[in-house]
Amino acid sequence: MIRYLKVTSDIDIERQSSSIGVSVSLYICIQIFGDIMAKKIVVIGAGAAGMMAAITAGKTADVLLIEKNDRVGKKLFITGKGRCNVTNAGDADVFFNSVVTNSKFMYSSFYSFDNNMVMDFLEKASCPLKVERGGRVFPVSDHSSDVIGAFKMLINRNHNIKLLTDSKVLQIKCEDGQVTGVVIQEKENKKNREIDCDAVIVATGGMSYPLTGSTGDGYKWAEKCGHTIKELSPSLVPFEIEEKCCRDMMGLSLKNVDLHIKCGKKKIFDEQGEMLFTHFGISGPLTLSASSHLGDMKKHRYIAEIDLKPALSEEQLYDRITRDFALLANHAAQGALVKLLPSSMQPVMVARWGIDPATKANQITREQKRELVQLIKHWRVSIDARGDLAHAVITSGGVSVREVDPKTMQSKKAQGLYFAGEVLDVDAYTGGYNLQIAFCTAQAFANHL
Secondary structure, rough: HHOOOOOOHHHHHHHHHHOHHHHHHHHHHHHHHHHHOOEEEEEEEEOHHHHHHHHHHHHOOOEEEEEOOOOOOOOHHHOOOOOOOOOOOHHHHHHHHHHHEEEHHHHHHHHHHOHHHHHHHHOOOOOEEEEEEHEEEEEEEHHHHHHHHHHHHHHHOOOEEEOOOEEEEEEEEEOEEEEEEEEEOOOOOOEEEEEOEEEEEEOOOOOOOHHHOOOOEEEEEEHHHHOOOEEEEEEOEEEEEOOHHHHHHOEEEEEEEEEEEEEEEEEEEEEEEEEEEEEEEEEEEHHHHHHOOOOOOOOOOOEEEOOOOOOOHHHHHHHHHHHHHOOOOEEEOHHHHHHOOOOOHHHHHHHHOOOOOOOOHHHHOHHHHHHHHHHHHHHEEOOEEEEOOHOOOOOEEEEHHEOOOOOOOOOOEEOOEEOHHHHEEEEOOOOOOHHHHHHHHHHHHHOOO
16 A cells, blocks of 8 residues: 555645554655665666676666667677676686686675576576586577676666666766766767766776777776776787697687696696687687786797697507507508597698608607607697787776775775776686676675665
8 A cells, every 4th residue: 555655745744644654654754765865876888797787786776877889788799709608607716716816806796696696697587597518607598699688678677777878988077085976978969968976886898809898998087086007918818829830720629638838947827628720829718718827928938838638648649649550550641640630730740740741650660659749748839929909808907906895896095986897907717707707796886885
């Protein structure tokens, strides 16, 4: 019955309270003042972090979600090659070991909204999920549009959230250490408009894939509000390799190989997984993760070393080669590798091996087989460069986490200013971890309004 009471004046309150009771009158007053006092929140950026922040904040506040593109989730659409790897199903240790930069900063927000909660959130929003190798979590449909659709549905259902697309934020208004609003430019009329609010959350992403709208605006606003911006660099990028062998194997995908990255005698990366040869070098999940560990390419020389048969010791591999060559005794060197290596790698291996391609398998000496073992277990190429920010999956660096409260994501420099997602100086390996960071930092903001 309370739901249908209509209050137009103090007299109306008195009349209704006399017939229904004082408790109802108090309820109505609470509702009136609750509406008056509802916080006004501006969320900048309708990507993964921004949409999650808006949906959660919209439960208790009035939210204006501003997106410069003509639609939401533009970068989310291309994530995971269009399949959208939303999180990783591994336990907490797996997550924290996969966060390359400032993992301790993530403790509070992750435990408040962990990977299981992310999965539950999406499945309740009619986006069923599946877990694949390596704990990677994808929508069952393999379409990122279903993930975006789930977020759009939740935004449209919440009348406290207003979505404004095709609108660019020009400035965050900050006076005496307090955020008071934003200045935006709407695309339709090109006019600037000031919007007052109680809090602003910057969820603009980094500088990777600028065509999706990630152009580094968030860093500029944060800096103007007194924040330190840690050096920005591309992360989760492929490697450029000048050696012709990679081009010769272009398109070849390798599974279950070990990739080691060395800087001098120091091994800085060592993991097993998948990689890909391209026209410019090497790529794939292993390569992208390895790129997070490289420093200044001008100061250091890095070598990528691939173990093509990590399941076999050198002696076991030697025995395997000996058996293969015995079975293929009359085949030339390349043909003798048919059971051992992919077809596009066979001529490249023979060339690097340095033996006459016409040599029959039964003519290959023990020493030559030992040399082949070393090549297969230690295939080396020099890394000449990393991909640039335009081709990076994420941006490393960003707003210094020392200046942000890890429990609430609120700035320590300006009251009412918050950050979530890639704009922060936190990044992780490929495998769903970076989206998990986006989701739980957004929830941390919204849960502490």
